[in-house]
Amino acid sequence: MAKKDLIGGALWEQYSNKVSQRMDNPTYRGEITNEEARQLGAKLVVADWGAESCGDAVRLYWAVDPETHVIKKAAFKSFGCGTAIASSDMMAELCLGKTVDEAVKITNIDVERALRDSKDIPAVPPQKMHCSVMAYDVIKKAASLYKGVEMSSLEQRDVVCECARVTLGTIKDVIKINNLKTVEEVTQYTKAGAFCKSCIQPGGHEPRKIYLIDILRDTRLEMERESIQKRSESGSFKDLGLIQKLKTIERTLEKNIKPMLLADGGSLEVSDIQEEGGRVKVYIQYMGVCATCPSAKTGTLFAIEQELRKKIDPSLDVVIM
C-alpha cells in the first residue's frame, strides 16, 4: 500500500497503447483454411488451448513450410479478455518467419515485452500476465502437433491446475523466469489456483497430487542451489552469502594455514565474520600454543591475513578475538 494504490479501478489504465490497439483491431485474428495452406505450399497446424469455462481459450493456426519448417503464416482466434486477445495477436506475430523450433522458444515474457510502449513499463498489470502465459502454451501445443510428438517432450505435461490447465513445467518456468516469491504471484502469472483453489494447498475443494505451495518451495530451493553453484563457480567471493564466505575461508584455513600452526602445536578457529563497508572481517581465536605465542599477534597474524587475501579476496581483514 502506498499513495499510488489508493485509487482502485485502474486495471485498464495499466494496459499499454499497444495492448489497447491490438484488442481493438487484432492484426492476425481469423483462421487459415486448408486451401490457403495448400496454396502456400505449407502444412496447416491448428492448436487449441484453454476452455471457455477457464475464462481463456485460444486457437492458433500455422501454415508451416514442410521443407524449411518456417512458419509462413499465423492466425488466431481467442475467447478471452482484452489482454488475452492482444497477447494472442502479438504471439501470432512473433511466430511469423521463425522455424517451429525457434517459435517454441517464445515465452510469455517475450509476448509481454513486445506489447510494451516503453521498455521499462509493463504492458499489463501483474494479474493479467496469465493471458500471455496462455500464448506460450498454445505455441508448444502447435509445435507438438506439427512435429508429431507429445507436448511432454517440449515441456512437462503434468497438469497442476485443472481449471486453468496449467502444467508443472509452466509453473516452474514462470517462477524461475519471473523470480516469483509467493503463491499469490504464481496465481497472478499462471492463473493456477485462481479458480477452485484446490491446487494451492491440501484441504481445498478436491485433493491433488501436487500443490502450488510445494512447487514454489521446491522451485525456490532449486533456484537457490543453482545460484549458489553459479556464484561459487564464477569465483567471485563478494557475491557469496555469509555462510558461503565462511565456508570458503574455513576451507582455505584448513588447507593452507592450520597444518602450519599444527606443526608448532597450535591451532585457530573462526569465531565470526562480519561485513563492513566493503571489507570482510574474520574474527579468529587462537588455541593451543598459539594462544600464548607473542608472534601470533604480529608475524603469524600478518601471514594468515596475507594468505587469505591472496587465496580468496583482498577485502579480507583478520582480527584476533
Next chain:
Amino acid sequence: MDRIYLDNNATTLVDPKVKDAMEPFFCQRYGNPNSLHGFGTETHPYMSMAIDRLYAGINADEKDDIIINSCATEGNNTVIKGVYFDLIKEGKKKHIITTQIEHPCVRESCEFVKKLGADVTFLPVNQDGVVAPAALKEAIRPDETALVSIMWANNETGLMMPIKELAETAKAAGVLFHTDAVQAIGKIPVDVSACPVDFLTFSAHKFHGPKGAGGLYIRNGLKITPLLHGGEQMGGRRAGTINVAFMVGMGIAMELAVNGLAYEDKEVRRLRDKLEDAIVGMSDTLVIGKRELRTPNTILVSVRGVEGEALIWDLNKQGIAASTGSACASESLESNPTFVAMSMDKELAHTGIRLSLSRFTTEAEIDHTIKAFKKSVERLRGISSTYSGPVGKP
C-alpha cells in the same frame, strides 16, 4: 449520442434537483448544526425536513431511528460489529446467519467477527437465486443465533429476496434481522411498517443522491454499540459532524426516488424489458434470473463465446458503460461470489455482463445500446475460438 450510462447498480448520477437542494449548504448555510449560534441553528429546519423525507420514504415510525451516516458499508459494519460487541462478545449469543451472495461489506464484516470468535453461517441460494425462508428457518439456532443479515435485492442479478417472509422467520425465532436495502430503495417499494426488519441500510448514491451519504434504520430505538465514538451527534449513536448538505440531498433524493417508483415499475421496466428482449433475441445468450423476481432495472446476461471484460471494453469504446463480474476483470482474478453461489455454469463466471438502468435512461439510449451491443458481440464472436455460430439451446 455521447455516452450511455448503464451501470446504475454501481452508482447513479446526482439528480439536478438534489444538487440544487444541496447548493446553499456549502457557502451560505455552512454552520455546524451542533453550534448554538445562528449559523448552526439555521440548518436545523432543513435537517428536520430531510429526516421527515427519509422516514416517509421507508415508512418508519417516530419511535424508530434513522441514523445518518456515510454509506451502507458503514451501516452494515455498524450492525454486524455492534451485534458482535453487544451479544456475542458478551457471551449471550454466538451465531450470525448471512448469505453467500452478500455485498463484500456484509461478507467481510461477517468474516471479521468470525475471526473474533463468532459462528457464521453463509446460506446458499436456491435454483432461482434467492434465499428460501425454509432454509433460514433450518439454520436458526434458537438459543445461539444473534443476527440474520440478508440483502433485499442482489446487486449483480437484481434478484429480490423474500424479505418479508425471511424477516418474519427470524422474528418468530426471536432473532434480530438486518437487511442491506441498497439495491432496493428507489427500485421497489420498501416499507418497514409492513416488513418486520430490525435494521435496514441504504446509500444515497444508489438513488440519485450524493456519494458519501447513507442511512441506518433501527427499529424502536434498539440499542446497539456505535461504530464511531466521539461527539453527541445522532443522539450519540454515530459521532462525527453531520454533513448537512449531503443529508439534505439524501432527503430530497429519497423523496424523488419514492415518488418515482411508479415510473420505475412501468417505464424503466419497459425499457429494461425492451433491451432484454433484444439481447435474448440474439442467439446463445442467457439472462440470469426470472424477470418477475428481479428489480425492474437490472439485466445480468451471459453471451456465449464472449468474455465479459472484452465485451465491456468494447462497449466502453462505443460509449456504453456496463459492468462484468468476470474473474478476468477483478483485481484478484477471483470469480464473483454471487455467481459461485448461484452455481451457474463455469462459463457464466467469465461471460456475465450487467446492464442496469435508471429513471434517467432514455428510449433513444436503449435503442442505441441494442445496436452497439449487437455490433460488439458480432465482432468478439468473430474473434472467438469457442464460438462458431448458433448451436441452438438444449
